[in-house]
Amino acid sequence: MEFSSKVALVTGAGSGIGEAVARELAAGGAKVVVADIDIHSAARVAQAIVAENGEAHACQVDVADPRSVEQMVRFAVETFGGLHLAVNNAGVGGVDTETADYPIDNWLSVMEVNLDGVFYCIKFQLPAMLKSGGGAIVNMSSILGSVGWSKACAYVAAKHALVGLTKAVAIEYAAKNVRVNAVGPAFIDTPLLKKNLDDETIGQLAALHPLNRLGSAREVAALTCFLLSERASFITGSYHLVDGGYTSR
Incomplete structure (x- = not known):
């Protein structure tokens, strides 16, 4: 997909899905800000992109x-001259505990990262x-943005709310040339x-998917980058699953 002349910002890009998204955007010609709370991981990914003849800076x-978020966006604009694409991927899990026993401090920390x-x-x-003329945002939710999971009330609640936030923002900014999807x-x-x-345990999780395997970060990145691209120019306010058939059961 073609992203030349575009500036992209990816959070949680120091590993996993975020890294895969950042590298695919760079391969398509985007200038990428690789953002992560772990600066060493972010720097590793940025250096790998540069080694592959891409443009990237760690933040x-x-x-x-x-x-910190405001400073990150300012860094992207000052470094590359604008902002066109963003993937809000940073997230945390939470304790594995039934709701009545769920620690309030953990509830707050999950919400602070995954929703706030x-x-x-x-x-x-x-x-x-x-200011850059418009753009596209992808928010990284989860299958748990549409279904439940035992002993994960904070994570499930945050990911459901994230889908609602995506839809609300998409409606507000559709006429301003900004698309927003999850x-x-x-x-x-x-x-x-x-x-x-x-x-x-990993084998048990794989068996929950009709395709009988886990997904790959590159498979998630492929859909994410499609939604950021001009090929998805009529798609906004949508929630797209990459789940190997999990939610079809």
């Missing part, structure tokens, strides 16, 4: 801090995009998943 961001953080990103991205991955084969789960 540290804590999406739960609106001042996306709001902050959109809030500061929109003015920059309008993507809902199922269980994706990422380093974080392998770090936190053993092989048996």
Whole structure:
């Protein structure tokens, strides 16, 4: 897909889905700000993009801090001269606990990153995009933006709310040449998943998908970049699943 002359910003781009999205955007010619709370991971991805003859700069961001988000967007504009594309991908999980026992501090921290953080990103991205003549945003939700999951009330609530936020913003800015969509991955084969789960559990998760495997970060990136591209010029306010048939059961 063609992204030459476009400036893109990807949060949570230090690994997994965010890294795959950043690298695909760069391969299409975009100038990419690789943003992550872990600056070393962001720098690694940016350096890999440059080594592949792309243009990228790393930026540290804590999406739960609106001042940090504002600085990130300012960095993108000052570094590359504008902002056209954004993928709000940064997110956290949460404790595995039934709702009555769910710690309030964990509820708040999940909401701060997975919902408030996306709001902050959109809030500061929109003015920059309008100054650049318009653009496209993809918010990374989850299959849990449409279905439930036991012992994950905060994550499920945040991802459902994120879909609603996406639709509201899409309606507001459609006439201003900014498209906003959400993507809902199922269980994706990422380093974080392998770090936190053993092989048996990963196998059980894979079996939940009719395709009988986990998805790949590149498969999520493919849809995400399509939604950012001009090929998706009539798509806004939508929520698109990449779930191997999970939600069809």
